Amino acid sequence: MKINREARNMAKKLYNSCLVGGLIDEDRTKKTVAYLVEKKPRNYFPILNRMKKLISLKLAESAAVVESAAPLGAEEQVLSGKIRERFGSHVKIRFVQKPELLGGLRITVGSQVWDGSIRYRLNTLENSF
Amino acid sequence: MSTLLEDIESQINGLKTQVAKSNVGTVREIMDGVAKIEGLAGAALNEMLEFPGGVFGLALNLEETEVGAIILGNYLGIKEGDEVKTTGKLLQIPVGKGLLGRVVNMLGQPIDGKGPVDSQVSYPLEKLAPGVMKRKSVSQPVQTGIMPIDAMIPIGRGQRELIIGDRATGKTTIAIDTIINQARINKANEGKAGFRPLYSIYVAIGQKQSNVARVIGILEEAGAMPYTVIVAASASDSATMQYLAPLPERRLGSGSWTMAWMR
Numbered sequence: 001m002k003i004n005r006e007a008r009n010m011a012k013k014l015y016n017s018c019l020v021g022g023l024i025d026e027d028r029t030k031k032t033v034a035y036l037v038e039k040k041p042r043n044y045f046p047i048l049n050r051m052k053k054l055i056s057l058k059l060a061e062s063a064a065v066v067e068s069a070a071p072l073g074a075e076e077q078v079l080s081g082k083i084r085e086r087f088g089s090h091v092k093i094r095f096v097q098k099p100e101l102l103g104g105l106r107i108t109v110g111s112q113v114w115d116g117s118i119r120y121r122l123n124t125l126e127n128s129f
Numbered sequence: 130m131s132t133l134l135e136d137i138e139s140q141i142n143g144l145k146t147q148v149a150k151s152n153v154g155t156v157r158e159i160m161d162g163v164a165k166i167e168g169l170a171g172a173a174l175n176e177m178l179e180f181p182g183g184v185f186g187l188a189l190n191l192e193e194t195e196v197g198a199i200i201l202g203n204y205l206g207i208k209e210g211d212e213v214k215t216t217g218k219l220l221q222i223p224v225g226k227g228l229l230g231r232v233v234n235m236l237g238q239p240i241d242g243k244g245p246v247d248s249q250v251s252y253p254l255e256k257l258a259p260g261v262m263k264r265k266s267v268s269q270p271v272q273t274g275i276m277p278i279d280a281m282i283p284i285g286r287g288q289r290e291l292i293i294g295d296r297a298t299g300k301t302t303i304a305i306d307t308i309i310n311q312a313r314i315n316k317a318n319e320g321k322a323g324f325r326p327l328y329s330i331y332v333a334i335g336q337k338q339s340n341v342a343r344v345i346g347i348l349e350e351a352g353a354m355p356y357t358v359i360v361a362a363s364a365s366d367s368a369t370m371q372y373l374a375p376l377p378e379r380r381l382g383s384g385s386w387t388m389a390w391m392r
Contacts (some may be wrong), residue, residue, distance in 0.1 A: 053194055054193075054194065057167075057194055060168075063168075070389035071280070081347050104146075108153075109154055110168075110170060111152050111154055111168035111169055111170040111171065112150065112151075112152060112153075112155045112170075112171075113150070113152070114148050114149070114150050115148065115150075115151065116146060116147075116148045116149070120149060121146075123151075
């Protein structure tokens with residue numbers, strides 16, 4: 001969506017005001033959005049959309065997805081502990097089963113991916129020929 | 130025997146499988162060879178990005194929430210939602226004397242059907258040219274082989290010379306004649322002490338492939354190909370390739386590109 005500079009700057013300012021210690025404060029965000037919706041300042045629609053985008057990116061940064069071929073069982077706890085130890089206790093972890101990985105794990109945190117799956121190794125082998 | 134087996138087993142247990150760490154993003158939109166990618170928080174400017182199917186792209190536009198990239202090659206196989214990886218490499222091309230006598234595209238990939246380019250060294254496409262103080266001053270003439278030009282216009286090695294004129298007045302002919310003349314001089318002086326051969330790079334941008342083929346034919350006939358590299362981004366190539374094509378031309382004068390191709 002096309003957005004002008006004024007709206008983009010305003011969205012960034014409002015977004016920054018929703019952060020507490022580098023993390024999104026749910027209460028503040030909700031209040032900011034409610035205020036915008038109520039007062040309808042100039043460019044309020046693009047500002048809200050831009051804020052949504054920035055917030056979704058920030059939330060994605062602190063979301064971890066662990067993909068495995070088979071259910072992990074008790075190891076989920078160990079893994080969660082290790083991920084939180086590395087990226088902070090605020091990280092939300094989701095476990096997904098993906099049989100096409102064949103084996104191993106694929107961990108995604110934000111835009112970082114650690115791929116130790118057999119599927120990845122097979123693909124690398126295939127590309128090397 | 131059992132100790133041997135135990136030994137092997139302990140060796141196997143000690144082996145660690147490599148986990149690949151990469152920075153990924155997803156294609157949000159793609160059209161006309163330009164992709165907008167979400168994610169890719171670690172992408173650098175001019176970094177090569179890997180798309181599915183072995184297609185590469187070039188990160189040109191780093192924005193707060195997304196990365197704009199141009200696709201080098203066929204973009205028709207890429208669709209929304211595809212995963213894109215950073216490679217950690219800047220756009221680079223193979224360089225060296227193995228390129229002499231070859232016809233390559235903008236990425237240094239051979240397009241003349243003579244097999245892979247014999248080059249072990251790669252060099253970044255975008256590089257700061259050596260400063261004025263580092264460069265040697267122009268001291269050696271270049272003979273075009275066309276008497277009126279050689280008599281009236283001083284041209285030296287390491288100097289830029291623009292050929293301008295209306296269409297079909299022989300601009301390309303002057304360039305090709307010069308390339309052939311250099312090859313003749315190189316051949317005549319081969320092996321002489323202190324002689325530095327002059328290699329030529331012909332960059333064809335947005336030309337018909339038939340025209341490029343004709344030029345190659347003329348150079349081969351005159352025996353000038355062993356001293357020449359032809360870089361072709363023809364009219365049928367993607368806009369990206371033609372966009373990158375002027376780079377060598379711009380770089381040639383400053384020396385960086387000449388070195389990049391010939392190092």
